[in-house]
Amino acid sequence: MALFRPNDFVLSSDKGEVLEKLKAEGKRAHIIAGGTGFYELARRGYIPEVKTVVSIMQLGLSYIDHEQSAFVRIGATTTLQQLLESRIGDSNGIEAIGDALREIRPLQIRNVATVGGEVCISVPIVDLPTALLACSAKLTIIRAPSDKGAAEEIETNLDDFYIDAFLTKLKYGEIVKEVTIPLHRAEKNSHIASAFVKFGRTAYDFNLVNVAVQLSVDRGNQKKVNSVRIFLGGIKRTPIRAPEIEQKILAKVPDEKMITEATKSMFAKTKLLPSVHGSSEYKREVLPVVILDCLSRAYARAIENEQSGR
Amino acid sequence: MISRVSSIDFVVNGTRYRNIKVKPYDTLSRILRDELGLTGTKRGCDYGGCGACTVAVEGMAVYSCMYPAQYALNKTILTVEGLAESESEFSREALSEIQRSFLENGGLQCGYCTSGVMMSTKMLLDDNPNPNENDIKEALAGNICRCTGYGRIIDSILAAAKMKNSAARTK
Ligand SMILES: Cc1cc2nc3c(=O)[nH]c(=O)nc-3n(C[C@H](O)[C@H](O)[C@H](O)COP(=O)(O)OP(=O)(O)OC[C@H]3O[C@@H](n4cnc5c(N)ncnc54)[C@H](O)[C@@H]3O)c2cc1C
Ligand code: FES
Ligand code: FES
Numbered sequence: 001m002a003l004f005r006p007n008d009f010v011l012s013s014d015k016g017e018v019l020e021k022l023k024a025e026g027k028r029a030h031i032i033a034g035g036t037g038f039y040e041l042a043r044r045g046y047i048p049e050v051k052t053v054v055s056i057m058q059l060g061l062s063y064i065d066h067e068q069s070a071f072v073r074i075g076a077t078t079t080l081q082q083l084l085e086s087r088i089g090d091s092n093g094i095e096a097i098g099d100a101l102r103e104i105r106p107l108q109i110r111n112v113a114t115v116g117g118e119v120c121i122s123v124p125i126v127d128l129p130t131a132l133l134a135c136s137a138k139l140t141i142i143r144a145p146s147d148k149g150a151a152e153e154i155e156t157n158l159d160d161f162y163i164d165a166f167l168t169k170l171k172y173g174e175i176v177k178e179v180t181i182p183l184h185r186a187e188k189n190s191h192i193a194s195a196f197v198k199f200g201r202t203a204y205d206f207n208l209v210n211v212a213v214q215l216s217v218d219r220g221n222q223k224k225v226n227s228v229r230i231f232l233g234g235i236k237r238t239p240i241r242a243p244e245i246e247q248k249i250l251a252k253v254p255d256e257k258m259i260t261e262a263t264k265s266m267f268a269k270t271k272l273l274p275s276v277h278g279s280s281e282y283k284r285e286v287l288p289v290v291i292l293d294c295l296s297r298a299y300a301r302a303i304e305n306e307q308s309g310r
Numbered sequence: 311m312i313s314r315v316s317s318i319d320f321v322v323n324g325t326r327y328r329n330i331k332v333k334p335y336d337t338l339s340r341i342l343r344d345e346l347g348l349t350g351t352k353r354g355c356d357y358g359g360c361g362a363c364t365v366a367v368e369g370m371a372v373y374s375c376m377y378p379a380q381y382a383l384n385k386t387i388l389t390v391e392g393l394a395e396s397e398s399e400f401s402r403e404a405l406s407e408i409q410r411s412f413l414e415n416g417g418l419q420c421g422y423c424t425s426g427v428m429m430s431t432k433m434l435l436d437d438n439p440n441p442n443e444n445d446i447k448e449a450l451a452g453n454i455c456r457c458t459g460y461g462r463i464i465d466s467i468l469a470a471a472k473m474k475n476s477a478a479r480t481k
Contacts (some may be wrong), residue, residue: 009334009380011315032378037377039337040357057381081370106452107430108361111370112377190350204451 002048013058018153021142022054023173029054031175034112037121046166055177061116064088066183073177076116080104080128083115093135093184093192096212100131103198103210104157116176119158122168122238124273125206130233131196133158133241134212137181143174153177162238174235190216190226193301197294199286201277208278209234209287211294217302225249225299230291235272235283242266245291259295263288317378322346323392332379337463339374341382342389350390350425354454360365361453364426365389371433373452390425393432407434407473417466419457427453431467439475441467 022029030050032038034057040206041047061075064086072088080101083089089097104110104127119139137158142151158179161168170176184192194214197208215228228249230242241294248262267287272280319328322342330345339356342348342365348467356375363375366388393406402410411417415457418424427450434441434449441449446467455463 003334009315009332009378011313011383012382035378035381036358036373036376042335043357045388053378055380105448106361106365107433107449108371108373109358109451112372257326 003044003046004042004048004050006051006053008052010052010054011055011058013060015142016144016151018054018059019142019173019175020057021052022175023144025052026172028052029172031056031120033057033114033117033120034079036109036131037123041166051238054249056116058208059175061177069183069185070224071180071182074181076119076176077114079111080113080115080118081107081110084110091265093194093214093252096194096196096214096298097128097181099196100198100210100212101130103127103196103207105204115179119179120159120168120170120176121141122162122164122166124234124239125235125275127196127198127207127210129158129162129235130179130210130231130239131194131212131241132179133231134194134196134214134229135181136214136229137179139169139179140177142176142177159241161220165237184218190218191302191305192216193298193305195294195297195301195306197290197297199290205277207234208275208288209283211287211290213291213294213298215295215298215302217299221252223303224251225254226251230295232287232291234275235287237273242291246289249295254295254299256292259292260288263291315383318380318383320382320387322348323389325328329423336379337375338367338372338377338379338382338387341379342387342433343373348389348391352422352425354422354426359454361424361426361430361450362423363381364429364453366429366433369433369436371452382464388429388432393428406432407477408435408470409469411473412463412466415469416462417458418426418463423453423455424458427455427463431470434467435471435474439478440471443468 005103024141029052030047032055061077063075066072084101118126139156141154145152151304164220198210200207210233214230216226218224220224228246230245231239233239244266245262267284272283274280317329317331339351339353342351351365352362354360358373364371365371365374367385368378395404408428429451430453446464
């Protein structure tokens, strides 16, 4: 295995220069944020060709801005602990974010790992992306201009970002600048809530599977599900959406039988990503339970939000 | 400004170090151990799996085995050597309440995990002087111990909290 021996470590506060550097060096440069995943990649020999390590931690991308009440903008280098402590992920329909952050252990990691790193590392074992997907997050990506001028900014839905494990739509020289999540204050006809559930071998472990759900529930007597987004992590190489299950519960009051049957039929013939702690068969057995748990929590929260007028 | 970081100034356990050379692939644990000789910080797995390398950077617990050495630039670091009141004096009295409590309550066997566990304890008690058992388990989620079964570690931390609180009251 080739040793990881870069020549340079660049720590800069100048966005333009960082972007130029990344563009000029192409695959010889690699972005580092918190570094908690980076060293793992390096030591396993995944990035032997990298000669310049480019830190983005001084680019001023550590912020949580929700002055615009319709959404929250989270800078890419905001740490997981900063986001958790901000409590922005505990209400307004994005409770799945708070749930996911609390499940990311240990504190030594949350203190250093960043929101951008969680999104960009693209491995099945991470938790925050599943929750962000359920909450319809968008990414702002910046890249160096093709000729002199201001850096370009592109917006993309997180739904369109993942290609494979370790592979996203990011090209050399591009940086995820921020994550934007829509906030749902009390709405006229329905209440929105979300939840995230992780299932791992121990509380400290990576997930075997994780599930995030965001749904809206009809105001009034019926309490039917008006809209729903269900995402699953740990069962394929990237997080996936579960449209078959979503269809089954739309315009209904979800119940255990409905959810379990829909989940079983969706995965009856699919091989799920095995890991050392859980085979495909095992994951297929636990998945309906975890989905049921997550959907029930999100639904109960939506009802609770209605009753408390949130 | 693009800056290539090849040396750092930082404060470790109250001592200011200047112009410490760092290589582009160095982590904080290597610098602490090999350049400063502070070998109390252990190297276990070297990839975030065991917690033996836990130190505090600006009062936050981090794994020094995966903390880029360059990020320590101008930062204040605390390692297990900084817990005791006096580094040169090896007496029970010179130890911190946390160290004394681990000693008195059998909170260690081989001791390999202990410096990391004590650093997580220090960060916990600074934040929460009266932790319950669950708070302790949460704070120690990232510190693996092969020997003790954790029971004695938890007892040591509860006792350390008591010791610290009563010391604070008598001050
Ligand atoms: C022991 C351990 C336990 C963990 N447990 C969990 C867990 O339970 N759940 C969980 O979800 N996560 C967990 N993590 C964290 C997770 O695995 C990643 O390490 C972390 O999310 C990476 O964040 P970082 O800021 O450290 O990124 P880095 O390690 O710095 O970077 C990771 C990758 O993303 C790229 N990158 C980073 N930021 C950007 C950006 N803004 N734009 C473009 N590319 C970027 C880097 O180039 C690199 O390829 C754990 C990690 C460890 C080591
Ligand atoms: S040596 Fe750092 S976590 Fe094991
Ligand atoms: S005392 Fe031996 S590993 Fe904890």
